[in-house]
């Protein structure tokens with residue numbers, strides 16, 4: 001990390017979370033000068049399921065980052081657990097996902113961005129932008145491109161006048177880590193009447209647990225109690241991190257760029273946590289953005305941004321139809337159990353191995369099986 005912020009740069013990235021660092025890396029790979037400023041101190045932790053599906057991992061590798069074995073924990077597929085039934089599917093072609101603590105990921109991404117020559121400034125909040133550059137509390141930095149990677153409540157989006165978009169149905173999510181040997185080699189989704197639980201082992205003795213619900217008052221401990229199978233797994237396990245909360249849901253904006261200001265990551269829209277795709281999506285957006293900058297072709301970025309979001313948004317909608325519907329959850333899980341090839345195909349679709357056009361066909365197949373189950 002460097003001491004003083006330069007007076008000028010090609011690209012100024014506001015927000016040094018996963019999306020901001022991904023832009024820094026991708027823009028440096030294209031030869032742009034890059035400055036990143038984040039108001040908080042590194043390494044940054046955040047409420048997150050901390051899992052990368054195989055496609056997200058591939059996007060991370062395109063940025064030149066491989067998570068060393070021992071710093072994360074691989075998983076081979078997804079398991080859905082209902083009240084009295086469960087079903088699981090492996091990732092296609094024996095590919096693996098990987099779970100990794102946010103703080104570890106952040107450290108690795110900072111190292112990669114620094115090695116490439118990006119100038120990183122944590123504990124440095126941005127207070128405003130103008131057409132020429134970025135205002136920090138005590139100075140002004142000229143920038144050709146201003147990138148808003150400042151998360152869900154993006155102020156850059158408001159400063160640039162890109163609008164608030166529609167207010168979708170959001171859910172409230174909390175996460176915490178438990179010291180316990182992993183009991184599964186899958187990323188697990190626990191379906192309940194009032195909430196869902198997610199469990200992913202991030203090391204050989206630590207499991208990341210998250211709970212998401214439309215109820216703002218349902219905190220993690222209470223949520224886990226509503227999911228008896230998860231609760232039994234965690235019985236006696238010690239919580240080893242602070243509980244963190246966040247909003248989650250599908251949110252889209254009409255545009256993600258205006259003049260020389262461009263949004264990326266959660267600032268540019270979100271996909272629900274159930275997809276496990278938020279970071280992978282941000283990494284692919286970062287690469288698409290860096291490809292658009294040399295030709296100053298933000299229309300290209302807008303098109304790519306919409307395309308990239310299509311699959312995870314569609315999958316989130318499909319999966320969230322089960323939210324709060326115990327009978328439908330039971331029937332769906334029974335179909336997945338008796339026809340594992342359907343679940344397998346949906347997972348292949350989810351990680352981008354099958355084209356999105358298959359979503360309609362697989363949705364219809366599932367619907368038919370549900371009707372006839």
Ligand SMILES: Cc1cc2nc3c(=O)[nH]c(=O)nc-3n(C[C@H](O)[C@H](O)[C@H](O)COP(=O)(O)OP(=O)(O)OC[C@H]3O[C@@H](n4cnc5c(N)ncnc54)[C@H](O)[C@@H]3O)c2cc1C
Pocket residue numbers: 014015016017018019020037038039040044046047048049050051052056124125126127149150151152155173174175210212246247248264265266267273276277278279280282
């Ligand atoms: C419960 C839950 C589970 C999830 N599980 C997964 C999962 O398993 N896998 C996955 O891939 N994704 C998951 N996600 C999504 C993922 O966490 C987000 O998509 C990801 O954090 C987005 O990164 P970002 O860099 O866009 O935003 P953030 O991580 O929010 O980073 C934004 C940064 O901007 C900084 N900032 C804000 N304003 C300013 C300012 N004015 N000046 C300077 N800095 C500023 C903030 O300090 C922050 O560090 C999950 C999300 C939730 C809520």
